[in-house]
Amino acid sequence: MCGIVGLFLKNEALRPELGGLLTDMLITMTDRGPDSAGIAIYGDADAGLKMTIQSDTPAETFAGLQGALEAEIGQPVEIRVVDTHAILTLPEGSGPAVSAYMAERGIRVMGTGESMEIFKEVGLPKDVAARFGLRQMAGSHGIGHTRMATESAVTTLGAHPFSTGADQCLVHNGSLSNHNQMRRILTQKGFAPKTQNDTEVAACYISSRLAEGANLGEALEGTLTDLDGFFTFVVGTKNGFGVVRDPVACKPAVMAETDDYVAFGSEYRALANLPGIETARVWEPEPATVYFWER
Amino acid sequence: MQTIDMATTPLRDLNAALQAQAKQTNQTAWEIVNPKGAHAIAVGLDAPIEVTVKGSTGYYCAGMNKQATVKVTGSAGPGVAENMMSGTVIIEGDASQYAGATGRGGLLVIKGNASSRCGISMKGIDIVVHGSIGHMSAFMAQSGNLVVLGDAGDALGDSLYEARLFVRGAVKSLGADCVEKEMRPEHIAILQDLLTRAGADAKPEEFKRYGSARTLYNFHVDNASAY
Structure with a gap:
């Protein structure tokens, strides 16, 4: 259905x-x-790129992720954790490098864009x-x-x-x-x-x-x-x-x-x-x- | 007049109250408010009562109706008046898919448009649509009358048995074994009666009649390999 x-x-x-x-x-x-x-x-388009990521173990996965990502790409990154998801705000053009970083660590990328955020999970609506x-x-x-x-x-x-x-x-x-x-x-x-x-x-x-x-x-x-x-x-x-x-x-x-x-x-x-x-x-x-x- | 508010009365209680009405009931007028698209409103009725639903309904409103008159002031979701036996169902707005499906009797009037599969497998119900109908309407329709003041979508009357289809507007395409037929005086009489009962402002002479060519459901030895 x-x-x-x-x-x-x-x-x-x-x-x-x-x-x-x-x-x-x-x-x-x-x-x-x-x-x-x-x-x-689809919310306000902030400066930079939004990436929604998801982890089944958010506490461990998202702890320290901001610092690790900033070290990886050499530019500031913002992170907002929402339950099993997190919204990253990334510098323009860093999408492919960050996606590769997530793939290596088994962190799921739900979507990217200027304004879109995606949230989905198993369970009752x-x-x-x-x-x-x-x-x-x-x-x-x-x-x-x-x-x-x-x-x-x-x-x-x-x-x-x-x-x-x-x-x-x-x-x-x-x-x-x-x-x-x-x-x-x-x-x-x-x-x-x-x-x-x-x-x-x-x-x-x-x-x-x-x-x-x-x-x-x-x-x-x-x-x-x-x-x-x-x-x-x-x-x-x-x-x-x-x-x-x-x-x-x-x-x-x-x-x-x-x-x-x-x-x-x-x-x-x-x-x-x-x-x-x-x-x-x-x-x-x-x-x-x-x-x-x-x- | 009895009024039932669906914001405070569970659906099962509403239907139980309507279904409990005897043939000789004095409580003949019922009003249902706040339907908000709920499913299966006023189903299985079997008494000559008048039920007015103030708003729009979801799946299967007035299904299996006998004797009762059910009026929906808004639009109806899929399967309205499905398997109706007798009585009258009137939709002031539009009806979704398979309105009047498998109906065996009674009159279904849709003042707006009906979407796909209107009157699918109808078995004696009369359906009058003031607007247009969607594709695959009257698929495998067996008996009864489908009257459409507007247009009909693709594949009208596919695999039709003995139902009569009257369409005033354009038919996008006819389904397998459905053909246009001559309008004889008895058809004009049937159509005039239905138009009058449905409150439709149209002349029977403006309609074309479609029916079964009867080539599909009779066994033909030449077609044996196709069965």
């Missing part, structure tokens, strides 16, 4: 409330996906949200997912969102049937997925298309011809928010738009408590049709 929620703010005044609104939406989707939960949130303090987070847009696993194991890395490019994230409800073939093609192109998860292949596909020069809409359009299976995808970029459903469109989706926001939910329940929902335009996205918003 799986549950998806997404919120793209048009009204800047709502930014402090983004985390709270998304948290309530996410918890409403618990019975669609009680295995694990995750959220990608309300517990995951509380561990990371999602309710207090502010930002311009965010995407959340509650997972009921089908194609790969219930692990932190199997949870959504998947990020395979700077400030890019993707969540998925459904299952892909040509992900092994696509994984080989993407690996040859230099966009190798890290896990055996089918959704990560879709994320890598979008990243590869964006890297080749497609805009978000064109990349989403490509999923309709190149990916086989059931999917409703919701995708975030630094400035954008997109939705696409496969042509059969078995996986549910509801959208709402007001002057203040564009919202996505697997079910209307997820949207029912949003401000102004009574007068919002509420619709079901059409099959095989790309919707995207960019600011």
